[in-house]
Amino acid sequence: MDVSSDDAASSSATATASSSAAATAAAASSDQRKLLDDIRLAVVCQSNLNRSMEAHDLLQRNGFDLLSFGAGTRVKLPGESRFEPNVYEFGTPYQEILDDLTSKNAKHYERTGMLNMVRRDLGVKHHPERWQDFDDSKFDVVITYELRVYQNVVADIMSRASDDGFTEPVHVINIDTFDSHKEAKVGAERTLWLVQRMYEADDWEDELDKILEDHEKQFGLTEAVLHTA
Numbered sequence: 001m002d003v004s005s006d007d008a009a010s011s012s013a014t015a016t017a018s019s020s021a022a023a024t025a026a027a028a029s030s031d032q033r034k035l036l037d038d039i040r041l042a043v044v045c046q047s048n049l050n051r052s053m054e055a056h057d058l059l060q061r062n063g064f065d066l067l068s069f070g071a072g073t074r075v076k077l078p079g080e081s082r083f084e085p086n087v088y089e090f091g092t093p094y095q096e097i098l099d100d101l102t103s104k105n106a107k108h109y110e111r112t113g114m115l116n117m118v119r120r121d122l123g124v125k126h127h128p129e130r131w132q133d134f135d136d137s138k139f140d141v142v143i144t145y146e147l148r149v150y151q152n153v154v155a156d157i158m159s160r161a162s163d164d165g166f167t168e169p170v171h172v173i174n175i176d177t178f179d180s181h182k183e184a185k186v187g188a189e190r191t192l193w194l195v196q197r198m199y200e201a202d203d204w205e206d207e208l209d210k211i212l213e214d215h216e217k218q219f220g221l222t223e224a225v226l227h228t229a
Helices: 005-036 051-061 094-111 116-122 147-162 180-198 204-219
Strands: 041-045 066-071 076-079 086-087 141-144 171-176 224-225
Touching: 041 147, 051 066, 051 116, 051 180, 051 224, 086 094, 094 116, 141 147, 141 180, 147 171, 171 180, 171 204, 180 204
Parallel strands: 041 066, 041 141, 141 171
Antiparallel strands: 076 086, 171 224
16 A cells, blocks of 8 residues: 555654654653652661561652661561560571571461561562661651651761761651551551652752641651751
8 A cells, every 4th residue: 555745744743753752751761760869868667677668668669769777776576475576686688587487487477467578678678777887877868767766866867977077967757657567558658658749849858848747737747857967
């Protein structure tokens, strides 16, 4: 079948438009990737097992670049009784924790959701990390999930600022979240909402107070503190 000159011109215009649209989409994708890397972000809970890892997993799956930590002295998981927790050193591979729980009582830890939790963690990174032991802890935003963790992080940032003369501002935001599988998911969703609004802002630092006010209205109390050396 022959193609008329009009059809050929139309086809050429369509091809040009499609090529232009593809280039625009590629550029937008590149810009978005660059944007998602702009804010240096960390999430911190007590043991870097549940709340911070639920948030790390969700934000990472939504394209955000971040790190996660625990702020406790050691990694602790509920045991078969309240008096016998499972305790590990920070740096213990998640696979090792999973194997240990499985060998102790696989049925119990499967029923309580601990095995699924650690399997999720394995898909995000190699091992739990301690905030206080991280050398390059220069972040724009640090999100914590309980008051004592918030206080530990703030104290550590102030100590580092005093020792190193570090003067960059750090926003520490606490999203109070009960340490359970269900509430960790809620906390992660609240974190995603907050971070997305920050990236949508023209100037997230100038608009942070308003973003936090909106977050508070939608989800409840959020504590935010800005620290400078």
